Amino acid sequence: MSEQMTAKVDVDLAQPSILSRRNPLRYLMLLGGLAVLVLLPYWIYPPVAMDILCWGLFAISVDLLLGFTGLLSFGHAAFWGGSAYCTGLIATHWGVPFPVAVVGGAVFAMLIAWPIGYLSVRRTGIYFAMVTLAFAQMLYFIANQARDLTGGENGLQGIPRSFFGIELVEEDSFYFYYVGAAMILVGIFIAWRVVNSPFGRVLTAVRDNPARARALGYDVERFKIKAFVISAGLAGLAGGVFAISHQFASLQELMWTTSGKVVLVTVLGGIGTLWGGLVGAGVVVTLEDFLASSGFEGIGLITGSIFVLIVLLFRHGIWGTGRNVLRRYVLDRRKRARD
Amino acid sequence: MTGTPLLETRALTKEFRGFRAVSDVDLTVAQGTVHALVGPNGAGKTTLFNLLTGFLTPTSGTVTFDGQDITGRAPEQIAPLGIARSFQITSLFEAMTLREHLELALASPTGMGKQWWRSVTRMATFKDRAMDLLEQVGLADRAGAPASSLAYGQKRALELAIAMALDPKLLLLDEPTAGMGIEDVDRTIALVKQLSAGRTVVFVDHNMHVVGSLADQVTVLQSGQILAEGPYEQVRADERVITAYLGATHE
Numbered sequence: 001m002s003e004q005m006t007a008k009v010d011v012d013l014a015q016p017s018i019l020s021r022r023n024p025l026r027y028l029m030l031l032g033g034l035a036v037l038v039l040l041p042y043w044i045y046p047p048v049a050m051d052i053l054c055w056g057l058f059a060i061s062v063d064l065l066l067g068f069t070g071l072l073s074f075g076h077a078a079f080w081g082g083s084a085y086c087t088g089l090i091a092t093h094w095g096v097p098f099p100v101a102v103v104g105g106a107v108f109a110m111l112i113a114w115p116i117g118y119l120s121v122r123r124t125g126i127y128f129a130m131v132t133l134a135f136a137q138m139l140y141f142i143a144n145q146a147r148d149l150t151g152g153e154n155g156l157q158g159i160p161r162s163f164f165g166i167e168l169v170e171e172d173s174f175y176f177y178y179v180g181a182a183m184i185l186v187g188i189f190i191a192w193r194v195v196n197s198p199f200g201r202v203l204t205a206v207r208d209n210p211a212r213a214r215a216l217g218y219d220v221e222r223f224k225i226k227a228f229v230i231s232a233g234l235a236g237l238a239g240g241v242f243a244i245s246h247q248f249a250s251l252q253e254l255m256w257t258t259s260g261k262v263v264l265v266t267v268l269g270g271i272g273t274l275w276g277g278l279v280g281a282g283v284v285v286t287l288e289d290f291l292a293s294s295g296f297e298g299i300g301l302i303t304g305s306i307f308v309l310i311v312l313l314f315r316h317g318i319w320g321t322g323r324n325v326l327r328r329y330v331l332d333r334r335k336r337a338r339d
Numbered sequence: 340m341t342g343t344p345l346l347e348t349r350a351l352t353k354e355f356r357g358f359r360a361v362s363d364v365d366l367t368v369a370q371g372t373v374h375a376l377v378g379p380n381g382a383g384k385t386t387l388f389n390l391l392t393g394f395l396t397p398t399s400g401t402v403t404f405d406g407q408d409i410t411g412r413a414p415e416q417i418a419p420l421g422i423a424r425s426f427q428i429t430s431l432f433e434a435m436t437l438r439e440h441l442e443l444a445l446a447s448p449t450g451m452g453k454q455w456w457r458s459v460t461r462m463a464t465f466k467d468r469a470m471d472l473l474e475q476v477g478l479a480d481r482a483g484a485p486a487s488s489l490a491y492g493q494k495r496a497l498e499l500a501i502a503m504a505l506d507p508k509l510l511l512l513d514e515p516t517a518g519m520g521i522e523d524v525d526r527t528i529a530l531v532k533q534l535s536a537g538r539t540v541v542f543v544d545h546n547m548h549v550v551g552s553l554a555d556q557v558t559v560l561q562s563g564q565i566l567a568e569g570p571y572e573q574v575r576a577d578e579r580v581i582t583a584y585l586g587a588t589h590e
Binding site for chain 1: 392394413414415418419423424426430431432433434435439442443444446447448451452453454455456457458459460461462501505
């Protein structure tokens with residue numbers, strides 16, 4: 001029997017949300033989220049706030065594949081880092097406003113994602129993860145070799161942050177944050193739209209039962225490739241904003257550890273929850289920042305331990321567990337009201 | 340038009356590493372008939388189904404459907420031509436509601452599934468037809484429930500409704516009554532009769548009561564080959580068939 005007929009992702013997903021589409025609590029949460037977004041750079045150092053949003057969208061892009069299509073990509077650094085370099089090169093050489101450069105980076109990520117996706121979606125599970133990792137490593141070595149273009153180990157330094165001559169944004173990371181955040185918001189909106197579209201419904205079907213989806217006439221491979229390309233575009237958008245924020249693109253962005261970290265952030269937030277990525281990024285980035293400024297050397301040890309703890313205690317991640325708790329509470333109350 | 344063949348296989352063969360699961364099968368299914376495939380376990384019935392629907396590629400031989408050669412085509416290419424199948428092991432999308440299952444099936448030929456920029460609420464275009472189908476299989480009151488909450492017999496009924504949602508010319512049912520109690524079996528027989536009116540159906544089943552009540556034509560497979568063919572009464576009386584089912588020692 002062909003692999004596609006039987007293979008499906010072995011992920012234990014959280015229960016779907018108990019809240020109906022028009023539940024007021026949804027709007028309340030959205031408003032709360034937006035308020036946090038606006039106030040974040042008042043509470044924490046603005047570049048760190050920007051990092052949280054970039055990593056949040058990056059994790060959402062991974063969740064689009066892992067949680068909603070059933071594909072574990074272990075090579076998403078290729079799109080995040082590839083776009084970081086491409087965005088940096090466009091901004092440096094053409095001097096365009098940075099949102100244009102970021103869009104260019106995201107398009108580049110989608111262009112390389114198409115052949116990578118085409119060649120890797122035929123595999124599932126661990127094989128898919130390994131094929132995507134192999135492609136990401138290829139890109140890493142290419143970037144390392146093409147010193148003239150990428151600066152090799154020194155990275156791409158001094159990426160300009162031009163924004164229509166508005167100096168507040170160009171020079172003050174507090175104001176830059178709001179422009180960057182607006183771009184990340186567009187990315188989040190696209191991800192939300194995709195998940196809650198007819199296309200997203202088919203992706204769920206592909207995730208849960210590929211053979212059945214094919215018998216209904218859906219071309220499973222093509223849907224996977226499209227999801228992969230959309231996901232890469234979002235990862236690219238996040239990576240581009242990240243590079244502009246740091247005014248620096250380095251090999252670190254293309255390293256396999258970056259691919260690993262984003263999977264960790266996604267799992268921490270909750271697979272298949274979409275919003276969990278932002279929460280996971282909030283935890284990981286602030287923690288890393290806190291530990292780095294405290295001069296502690298073994299950051300990986302702490303984040304690793306937290307990861308192990310959360311996965312063991314809350315299998316569905318932070319968001320997923322919260323959703324399950326809310327679900328139980330609401331069902332309990334309904335039951336009591338009936339009795 | 341009853342009589343002209345809707346589905347034809349010629350010398351259809353599938354080998355798995357030297358093992359011939361299906362061997363030189365010439366099967367002809369006439370338009371408008373209900374055709375049963377029977378045979379002992381391992382006779383190649385499910386393999387044959389997978390060959391007809393593109394889930395397996397034949398080693399040799401051809402499959403012709405509605406005058407078109409469909410040999411070696413992918414499942415997602417064969418389904419739109421008008422072949423719908425159910426699976427032997429109940430095969431649903433556990434997280435989706437019943438209505439969502441049918442909407443997904445109904446949306447398939449329209450290409451709506453490609454729209455990633457629109458709200459999923461557009462799938463409600465198919466709500467009325469979905470509810471009709473659920474009504475027909477007696478599951479309308481469960482429309483909003485997830486498939487995972489259904490009892491076994493209900494899941495099989497949902498399978499039938501999903502297959503019908505594709506409005507197929509040919510309906511392939513892989514053991515529609517497998518694992519059912521006698522009441523569910525009778526209900527399924529009635530359901531298949533009602534749904535398949537005016538359609539061509541090929542089904543696999545071990546239950547001779549089901550075969551006898553539904554089939555116009557029976558094909559008996561053994562070790563991947565056709566052992567006997569004909570109307571139910573004739574096949575049932577066939578010496579070779581009795582031997583195949585009961586073993587050669589009964590005399």
